[in-house]
Every structure is written in structure tokens, then in C-alpha cells.
Amino acid sequence: MRKAKVGEIITFSRGEQEFTGRVSIINSNSVIVEISKHDAKVLNYDTNYTVVNHKRYKVKKQAL
DSSP: OOOOOTTOEEEEEETTEEEEEEEEEEOSSEEEEEOOHHHHHHTTOSSSEEEEEGGGEEEEEOOO
16 A cells, blocks of 8 residues: 555545545654545534544545
């Protein structure tokens, strides 16, 4: 599995649901992902950013 790059679209799971977001920041063990405001509400988050471990996502669409 390759690590995502800034701007790429990834998919990841929270519980039984799958979500999609755009990578904003890359850390050594994780990425910070911007998700939709709707998804943030579904997840009961105060912000539309979340942290996803490199082992827990798949790259859906490469950055241009």
C-alpha cells in the first residue's frame, strides 16, 4: 500500500461506514483529511477535518 499525497482523495472507515476525503497534511504515521460538512455531522465532529492512520485508508483518486 502506498501513502497518499496532498490533494489525493482517499476512502476510510469509521465503524461500519465508509467516508471519502481529500488529504490536506501528511504526518509520519497518518494523514489529516478534509471531509464534507455532512460527513462531519454524521460523525458528530466539530470540524470537517479528521486524522487517518496510513494503514487505515485507500487512495481513491490521485492528485493532478
